[in-house]
Amino acid sequence: MKKLLLSLMCLCSLGAHADEGMWTLYNLPNAIFEQMKQYGFQLPMDQLYQSDNAVKNAVINFGGYCSGVVVSPDGLVFTNHHCGFECIRSHSTVEHDYMLNGFIAKSYAEELPNEDLFVSFMVEQKDVTDSLNSLGLSSLPVEKVSDFVDSVENAWSKSIRQQDSTLRVEVKPFYEGNKYYLTTYRDFEDVRLVFSVPKSMGKFGGETDNWMWPRQTCDYSVFRIYADPKTNGPAKYSKDNVPYHPKSWAKVSMDGYKPGDFAMIMGYPGSTSRYLSSYGIKERHDAINAPRVQVRGVKQEIMLRHMRADEAVRIKYDSKYANSSNYWKNSIGMNKCIDSIGLIQQKQEFEMRLRQWQEETGYLKGQLDFDKMAELYQKRLALTRVRTLFTETFLAQDQLSARAWKSNWGMKVEGPEDQPKKQYIQFDDNSEEWDEATDKEMLAALLKNYRTQMTNADYLPAFYQTIDKKFHGDYTAYVNALYKKSQLMKNGKPIYVNKKSYQKDMGVQYGLDLTELLAKIGADRKQLSYDIAEQEKWLCAAKLRMEQDLPNYSDANFTMRMTYGQIGEYTLGGRPSGYYTTARSLWEKMQKADDNFEYFAEPVMHELLSAKDYGKYSDPLTGTLQLCFLSNNDITGGNSGSPIFNGKGELLGLAFDGNWDSLASDIFFDRQLARTINVDVRFMLYMMDRWGHADRLLKEIGVQ
Structure with a gap:
């Protein structure tokens, strides 16, 4: 009986469910749309994708790594604070620390341009197979x-x-x-920072609360799209550009939500692996997640220590630390979930069913071969662990390594083509982006750690021989010499690439050794990876054919997707989670700042969040300011900043996280536990109003 129940659980878990799935819009199955209507979606189908004022027209790809939503007739954009993190940091100095203190543009003229930032609107999509x-x-x-x-x-x-x-x-x-x-x-390349709450709110709880519920983080920032004044179309940055005027935008809802209400998220989920075989999941667990956690733990401890000791260092490393720690913690949680739900065994049992179906039907006979797949993965497992250790250790983790890679991979060589000895590369002075003491300590620790973790000497870079022979195993001495002697650390000075001194340079040799080893790792994995990809393709094809009467969505690949579901809590260990947090709960956490610096907030925040009256931002049912809320939508990385809509297509807030209890969701959607954590748009607007006094923005959005 237990085995039967497990098999049924596996079948149900791996098929499509009403509140599971990252659906493409142009070919949305009618069965899915009908289920959406039963949940409470009130718009006709063409309002999702086809019409001029379709919901998808307000949703953007933000920067190629996040999502966002247009919320005004003048191109105002909401996205997550952590999506705007690097833009905010890049404008920050010790004297004007917008990361720490927030930023408010009082006029169009004060809105800050961001080099290389763009937003994309999806125009259409079609099958070209x-x-x-x-x-x-x-x-x-x-x-x-x-x-x-x-x-x-x-x-x-x-x-x-x-x-x-x-x-x-x-x-x-x-x-x-x-x-x-x-x-x-259609891409717009002139995108300017308009508003950001202080870090105490935008990143409240830090790594303590990351992936956790309950949550009180005010995770949003505001940007504006600028356009050509003559065409209202895309244009490179110019002081003459004007705010973009979209045909439609998302209307903000002040009505709130209750359990069971319809919830729809649109955005750009980055990558999932729901079709991944049991062998692939084991590789993810053992050879990707586990070594990633180990290496990042080493470098994050060093970064955090230096950041807490020096404000200038904190500004430089805030974004780097956040990027590293996010998927460090995700990998910990994913492995925990894989183990706790027995996911590998579930997949194995599903594959047994699929194998039996293949034997009965003959579908893909001679192509899909489960025994071959197992053998291929077994051969690649150790190589994948090597690649993870290598990339997590050496791939531009510090400034010397970054320059070493850049000098080997496509950096522009200046100088006359007919005079090789006068050809050179040159690094700009980017000292405002990194700290030498932090980088040097981090690199020395990572070098030592890599050697400890790497059990196969074939995958040690050649410079380890130099460390042993010339520096007697002293990693700190080796790193000090690299930073002191290498020409790569010159700022704004020509480095002549065809001179003997360049070829003998320690930093250049360091980069060459890394490049050679990475090429070897890639070559050793190459054919195995091609063969595995082909088997995974056939595995997916077999699943789709066996379940051809069911709607099946494709794995995420950073294209626009829609996920629908409902507002609501979950239950774990007999304890209900609750489905929203309040201003009071945030204020109570602030009182613990002496014990946890990530709960620090300025006095003004204590005052604002302990108010007795939140005015029009109060929820009509609870009478208080609600901060974050849960829905059972299906999201992943890249969905950060995605708008969450009610049944009328109105904006309820922004998705910004998942919950710890379902961190295996990239490879398995747990219908009972998987929840999206969203920041309530009323919390966002309250901060714009009572803290930022951003009357012009509130008027533009239509809430004043």
Whole structure:
């Protein structure tokens, strides 16, 4: 009986559910839309994707790594604070610390431009699998597919730009490469910082509360899209650009929510692996997550210690530390969930069913081979652990390593082509971005740690021989010499690349040794990875055929997706979680700042969050200011900043996190435990009003 129940659990868990799935919009299954209506969605289907004022038209790709939403007729954008983190940091100095103290632009003129930041609007999407197959895709070996698709994408991009120079296209694989979709985008490259709450609110709770519930973080920042004044279209940054005027934007809801209310999130989820085999999950657990946790723990301890000792260092490393620690903690939680729910065993039992179905039907006989897949993964496991240790240790973790990589990979060489000895590279002075003492200690510790963790001497970079012979195993002495003697650490001075002194340079040799080893790791894994990818493709195809009567969504790949569900809590160990947090709960945590610095908040925040009257920002049912709330939507990294809508398509807030109890959701959606943590738009507006006194923005949004 226990085995039968486990098998049924596996079948249900791996199929599609009403509140599971990251659905593409242009081909949304009718069965899914009907379920949305039963949950409380009130708009016609064309209001999702097709019409001029479709909900998707307000949703943006923010910077190529997050999501966001347009909330005004003048191009105002809401995204998460942690999505705007690096932009806020880049404008911060010790004298004007916008990261620590927040930022408020009182006028358009004060809004701050951000180099290399862009936002993208999805124009349309379509299936181009048949077109690619007609051009020869289906006859190619797996190792040639990527280059072929890239070449076709380039040709199609050129064609569409000839019709409209503001558009670009992407062709991406879906369903593990069994399908290919073409997505058309319009990019805006002039995006300016408008408003940010202080770090005490935007990152309240820090790593203590990251991935945890209950949550009180006011995780949002505000930007504005600027456009060509003549065309209202995309333009490079110019002081003459004007606020962008979209055809439609998201209306803010002040009505709140209650348990069971419809909730829909649109955004750009980055990557999931729901179709991944049991062998792939074991590799993720043992060879990716575990070593990532170990290495990041070493460098984060050093970063945090230096950050807490010096405000200037904190500004430089805030964003780096946050980026590192986010998926450090995610990897810890994912492995915990994989173990606690027995996910590998569940997948194995599902694969037994699939294998039996294949034997009965003959589908993909001679292609999908479970024994071959197991053998391939077994061969690659140790190599994957090597790659994880290498990339987590050496891939631009410190300034010397960053420059060493850059000097080997595509850095522009200046100087006359006919005079090789006068050709040079040059590094700008970026000392405001890093601290020498922090970087040197971190690199020395990582070098030592890599050697301790690496059991196969074939994957030790050659410079370890130098450390042993010339520096007698002293990693600190080696690192000090690198930073002191290497030409790579010159700022603003030519470094002549064809002179003997360059070839003998310690830092240059360090980079060459790393480049050679990375190439070896890649070569050792290459064919195994091609063969595994092909088996995973056939595994997905078999699942889709066996479940052809069910709607199935593709894994996330940073294309726009919609996920729907309901507002509500979850129960763990017989204890209900509650589905929202209040201003009072935040104020109570603030009182613990002496014991935990991540609960610090300025006196004004104590005053604002202990108010007796929150005015129009109070919830009509509870009468208090609600801060964050739970929904059972299906999200992952990249969804940060995604708008969460009610049944009328109105904005309830922004998604910003998942919960600790379901951190295996990238590979398994637990319907009972998986929850999205959202920041309430009324909390956001309250901070804009009572702290920021941003009357012009509130008026623009339409709440004043």
